[in-house]
Amino acid sequence: MHRQASLDWTIPQDWAHFTATDHRVWDHLFDRQTRLLPGRVAPEFLAGLRLLDLGRPGVPDFARLNDQLMALTGWQVVAVPGLVPDAVFFDHLAHRRFPAGNFIRRPDQLDYLQEPDVFHDVFGHVPLLAHPAFADYMQAYGRGGLRAADHGAIDRLARLYWYTVEFGLIRSPAKGDGGLAIYGAGIVSSHGETRFALDSSSPNRIGWQLQRVLQTPYRIDAYQQAYFVIDSFDDLLRVTLETDFGPLYQRLAGRADLPITAILPDDRVFTRGDQHHGGLLPA
Ligand code: HBI
Ligand code: FE
Numbered sequence: 001m002h003r004q005a006s007l008d009w010t011i012p013q014d015w016a017h018f019t020a021t022d023h024r025v026w027d028h029l030f031d032r033q034t035r036l037l038p039g040r041v042a043p044e045f046l047a048g049l050r051l052l053d054l055g056r057p058g059v060p061d062f063a064r065l066n067d068q069l070m071a072l073t074g075w076q077v078v079a080v081p082g083l084v085p086d087a088v089f090f091d092h093l094a095h096r097r098f099p100a101g102n103f104i105r106r107p108d109q110l111d112y113l114q115e116p117d118v119f120h121d122v123f124g125h126v127p128l129l130a131h132p133a134f135a136d137y138m139q140a141y142g143r144g145g146l147r148a149a150d151h152g153a154i155d156r157l158a159r160l161y162w163y164t165v166e167f168g169l170i171r172s173p174a175k176g177d178g179g180l181a182i183y184g185a186g187i188v189s190s191h192g193e194t195r196f197a198l199d200s201s202s203p204n205r206i207g208w209q210l211q212r213v214l215q216t217p218y219r220i221d222a223y224q225q226a227y228f229v230i231d232s233f234d235d236l237l238r239v240t241l242e243t244d245f246g247p248l249y250q251r252l253a254g255r256a257d258l259p260i261t262a263i264l265p266d267d268r269v270f271t272r273g274d275q276h277h278g279g280l281l282p283a
Contacts, residue, residue, distance in 0.1 A: 009088050013062045013079040013102060022104045023058040029110065029119050029189075030055075036194050042170050042183040044134070044233065048127025059104060060122055069126070073135035077126060082115045086145065086154055093142025096135070098125060111192060124185030125165070133233040138165065140240050153249040156214050163213045164236060169197065169205060169229045178270055180205065180229060196223045199272075204261065205229055207268030210239055211248065215258045225260050229270055 034055070038046065052068050054060060062077050069075050078092065079102040092099050100121035105113045113120070128134040141161060148157040166186035172179040180198060187193045197203070200223075206212070208228040216226060230236045263269060 008078075008092065009080050009084040009099070010078045011081060011102060015059070015061045015063075018059045018104070021107065025104050025107055025110070026059045026119060027057050030123060032191055033123065033189065033194070036191065037188065040182055040194060040198055041188055042128075042172070042181045043174075044131045045127045045183055045188060048130035051130045052127065054123065054127065059118055062100075065122075065126070069129060072130045073132055075129045075135055075138075077122065087149060090142045090145030090149070093138055094146055095142070096139050098129060098138070100126075111190075120185060120189045124189035128183065128185075128233075131233060133237045137233065137237045137240060140237065141165070144240070144245060147245065148249070151246060151249045153245075156249060156252065157245070159213055159216060159218060160210070160240075162218045163216065163226075163228045164208070164230065167197070167218075167224050167227060168208075169227045170233075171229060171231055180270060193223050197227055201272055203227055204263060205270040206263070207270070208236070209266075210243055211252070212258075212264070212267070214248070214252060215255065216262075217257050217260060219260065229268075 034049070049055065051072060052065060054065075062079065066076050069077065073096075075096045075098060077100050078097045080099040082101050082103075084092075084099055089099060098121070101115060101117045104117050104119055129138065141157075144160075145154065145157060148154050164184065166184045168182075168184040168187075169180050170183050172181040175181070182188055182194060182197050187197045203224055204226045206226060206228055208230045213228055218224070218226075258264070
């Protein structure tokens with residue numbers, strides 16, 4: 001594969017290179033997730049799917065998708081061969097460009113894949129980029145990443161991305177106090193974790209606090225054992241913009257990480273008690 005096609009690692013999407021099998025894989029994954037998500041995912045995600053017309057069959061054509069996304073929030077999706085270096089990734093986000101892997105998993109890899117493919121990147125990440133507060137949060141993260149590099153704190157900041165953008169939960173007023181919904185792309189694009197994150201009695205679900213999350217490591221090879229719950233996308237954006245990360249990194253530098261499964265005295269713990277969701281609601 002031609003890896004570094006240009007300095008920013010972008011390559012043409014060349015939509016025509018996707019095969020009939022590729023499009024069938026997209027359609028299969030899309031149908032499976034959109035049947036499962038209503039009642040489980042944040043309503044802003046479903047609104048994004050609709051606003052961006054992602055229900056059309058086949059791998060989305062970025063030229064068309066970008067016209068709509070640009071008009072809504074000024075974001076663009078750019079194609080990359082796979083994982084790109086941290087600094088390149090942050091620079092794209094800081095300029096409101098989301099890098100999406102320009103390939104799709106094989107039919108025998110529907111449930112698990114190590115590198116982010118176009119299904120994870122576009123189905124998982126792009127719908128919320130149509131939401132103004134979340135769109136601004138992603139850009140703020142990119143800018144923060146560029147600054148974190150100067151503090152040697154990329155690994156710490158990456159935990160914020162992991163526990164929000166990839167595996168975040170959000171309070172769901174529609175389901176009453178204590179009701180939760182998923183929004184993280186790693187959950188939303190995974191059939192198994194969509195159920196696990198809300199239904200399993202095994203993981204902790206803890207109220208999101210920025211400093212708490214920066215002290216919590218994560219595993220990339222299993223369903224999460226800790227999820228963090230935001231109140232709203234506005235709240236996530238506000239706290240992130242108001243925080244001066246430099247002093248925070250300095251304060252945390254000498255401290256040991258928390259065990260992933262820790263529950264601290266100050267944690268707000270959400271219990272499974274009053275989760276209601278209608279997984280069979282029509283999309
Ligand atoms: N590259 N294509 C791609 N997608 C990612 O999600 C990604 C990446 N490079 C680095 C990265 N993520 C993360 O490790 C950063 O958040 C630190
Ligand atoms: Fe991702």
